[in-house]
Amino acid sequence: MTNFPTTQGDLVLPCLDEAEALPWVLSRIPDGWRALVVDNGSTDGSASLAERLGARVVREPRRGFGAACHAGLLASTAELVAFCDCDGTLDPAELPGVAAPVARGEADLVLARRRPTVRGAWPPHARAGNRVLARMVRRRTGIELSDLGPMRVARRAALLGLGLTDRRSGYPLQMVVSAADAGWRIRETEVAYGPRTGRSKVTGTWLGTWRAVSDMRAVLK
Known part of the structure; x- marks a missing residue:
């Protein structure tokens, strides 16, 4: 097994009604990383549960x-900041491997492309929407990406310097495009991707995927 350097960083976990997934997600936070659970109006007790489990809770x-995501970035204080979905599809224990190229100064932004672990983990409509967006990003920036990478790592100061303005589903894409325009070294790695815990609010439905793609297309325009 490859040994990666221990890195102190903040992990931003956007959260909307993820009480079912939170115990597992927070139990997987690696040493040297602090969980920032950003509660975005949950009604299932996610915020209080996250606090009881030891996470810092930011309310947006x-x-x-x-x-x-941006509220978590503004609340972070560590040199490195990571973002990860809070629905149990991604394992935070894989974060040190994703962060290593940034920590070593070999990359400015690392995106972790998803590798489904079981059939149905990544719904066909969500995967199709992602492929369309990846092609649009390649045409716009020239960067070869296969996924928009919901687990990602960069340096806090550099991220703030991008001046990101999107506050909907286009935020992850705006980060990539703005970073490319700024000449960042963008690298892709790979992480396992499993079925989510609980009901999806975004890409679990065709309508949710369409809204997310529409937000991201607006960013590219």
Whole structure:
């Protein structure tokens, strides 16, 4: 097994009604990383549960994936900041491997492409939408990406310097495009991707996927 350097960082976990997934997700936070659970208006007790489990909770009342992500970025204090879905599809224990190229100064932004572990973990409509967006990003930036990488790592100061403005589903894409425009070294790695815990609010339905793709297309325009 490859040994990666221990890195102190903050892991931003945007959260909207993820009480079912939180215990497992927070139990998988690696040493040297602090969980910042950004509660985006949950009604299932996610915020209080996260606090009981030892996470720092940031409350962002304005709905939107980008609003939650950016609130976590603003609340972070560590040199490295990571983002990860809070629904149990991604294992935070894989974070040190994703962060290693940034920590070593070999990359400015690392995106972890998803490798489904079971059939149905990544719904066909969500995968199709992702492929369309990846092609659009390649045309726009020239960067070869196979996935928009919901687990990602960069340096906090550099991320703040991008001046990201999207507060909906386009935030992850705006980060990639802005980083490419700024000349960042963007690298892809790979992590396992499993079925989510609980009900999906975004890409679990065709409508949710369409809304997310529409938000991201707006960013590219």
